[in-house]
Amino acid sequence: MIKLSNIEKIYDSPSGPVKALKNISLEIGRGEIYGIIGLSGAGKSTLIRCINMLERPTSGQVIVDSKDLTAMSEGELREARKDIGMIFQHFNLLSSATVYDNIAFPLRLSGTGEKEIKEKVEPLLNLVGLSDKANQYPSQLSGGQKQRVGIARALASSPKVLLCDEATSALDPQTTKSILELIRDINQKLALTVVVITHEMQVIKDICDKVAVIENGVIAEQGTVMEVFTNPQKPITKEFISVLLSNDLPTAFRGNAISHEPVPGSYLLLRLIFLGESADDPVIAGMIRSCNIECTMLFGNLDQIKSTPFGRMIIGITGEDAEIEKALDYLRNHDLKMEVIGYVKRHASTSD
Numbered sequence: 058m059i060k061l062s063n064i065e066k067i068y069d070s071p072s073g074p075v076k077a078l079k080n081i082s083l084e085i086g087r088g089e090i091y092g093i094i095g096l097s098g099a100g101k102s103t104l105i106r107c108i109n110m111l112e113r114p115t116s117g118q119v120i121v122d123s124k125d126l127t128a129m130s131e132g133e134l135r136e137a138r139k140d141i142g143m144i145f146q147h148f149n150l151l152s153s154a155t156v157y158d159n160i161a162f163p164l165r166l167s168g169t170g171e172k173e174i175k176e177k178v179e180p181l182l183n184l185v186g187l188s189d190k191a192n193q194y195p196s197q198l199s200g201g202q203k204q205r206v207g208i209a210r211a212l213a214s215s216p217k218v219l220l221c222d223e224a225t226s227a228l229d230p231q232t233t234k235s236i237l238e239l240i241r242d243i244n245q246k247l248a249l250t251v252v253v254i255t256h257e258m259q260v261i262k263d264i265c266d267k268v269a270v271i272e273n274g275v276i277a278e279q280g281t282v283m284e285v286f287t288n289p290q291k292p293i294t295k296e297f298i299s300v301l302l303s304n305d306l307p308t309a310f311r312g313n314a315i316s317h318e319p320v321p322g323s324y325l326l327l328r329l330i331f332l333g334e335s336a337d338d339p340v341i342a343g344m345i346r347s348c349n350i351e352c353t354m355l356f357g358n359l360d361q362i363k364s365t366p367f368g369r370m371i372i373g374i375t376g377e378d379a380e381i382e383k384a385l386d387y388l389r390n391h392d393l394k395m396e397v398i399g400y401v402k403r404h405a406s407t408s409d
Contacts, residue, residue: 058087058250059108059218064117066103066274077103078114079274085267090244090251092265092282094258094297100274105220105254109141110134122217139167142211146223148203150195150210157182157191160209167214181209184246185239201232208239212247219243221253225260237264258297262286262362270294283362287330287394302360302369306398310355315399324353324373325381326398329388331368340391341372348384350376371398 066078077100085091095101106112107119110126119126124137150159160181164174182188185205195203204224211219221240225233241264244251253265261268261282269279270293277291286302289295310326319325331338345352356371374384388395 058089058122059085059091059252060118060120061104061107062118062120064104064107064114064119066100066107066112067115077274078107081117081271081274081276083269083276083279085250085252087250088244088248089266090241090253090264092253092255092261092268093271094255094261094268095271096256096293099271101254101256101271102222104271105222105252108218108220108252109138109143139214140216141218141220142214142216143220143222144204144207144211144224146226148195148200148207148227150203150206152195155192155194156187156198156206159195159206160213163210163213177213177215178209181212184212184243185209199232200228201235204228204232204236205239208236208243212243217250219249219251221251223254223256225255226257233260234263240264258301262301264363266363270297283332283365283367286362286367287332306371306401310401315401317399319378320400320402323400323402324375325400326355327372327374327385327388328396328398329368329370329372330394331366331370332393333365334392338391340388340393341370344384344387347387348376349380350374350384352384373401 061081061083064078064081065076068075068077081104093101093104103112107114108121110119114127117127121137122140126134126137129137151162154162157178160178161174164177179188182191185208187202187205187209190198190202195206198206219240224240225236228236237260240251240253243249253260255261265282267280268282268285270277270285270291272291272293278285278289278294285294286298289298306326316323331340341352341354351374353373354370355373357369359366359368361367374381376384385395385397
């Protein structure tokens, strides 16, 4: 649906050329919700503006729905942009226009008749839950309601792609959740391809199918959200994920040397990840019944990545070497991911 090939964007500055994007290539499938996450200044907003050619790349190719936007004239681009809706962090609504007129604005600009406008706007008001706000003005709306107007306006031209540039950054957590649910609902009902730009990993975790992590104008890592969450490769990705999912050892073990060989009086620490239906399986109980070991749960939580259950746990096991190896084999034979951290003693001041 969307293919970016070798995108570069260079800006001139008093101190010389600045490369905002460096050889970016990625593909976004039809109907996907694709997240692009990065710190401020990483290049993510420049990248999303290259998709609809509000920023023309210095080099590279942008293909949307089999059309090469980089080869189009300005007139051709104006027509092509009707297939690409966009919502923004700060809503950009017309303060002197009603909710209805804000949604109708792009249609009137394109010369659409009032009867057809009404046929488009009223269902959109219903879709975003604002049927009772049609005659109100932006000053009378909450932040979440303003963003719903922005979403409806972006959908007025019946686009195939919806670009979301930090669409929830100005909203409180509860409102953010409702807007993300609305975007997910729209994605499913209208079969829209959605590109989400954000600096919040929670947004990626809640609604995205795939994610690209951008750092200093380069794609550092990309893949399915599940892959990236469960097996991050780059320091920047691990940093983003750590905000939601701490990878630290329990307090009693921090600062102690980790050994790959058994140490008297130590625990073998394991980090376990359970995905999908396995998140509910009594794997640890089965391991304890099958093996002559002692097991201590040191950390555990159950969450979701989009709609998939996702469990994380750190356990410590002690016992004879043969029984510990038997326990590891037991875990390897179940539907989970296991990382052997190593043998670690508790702090001397902490009782067992």
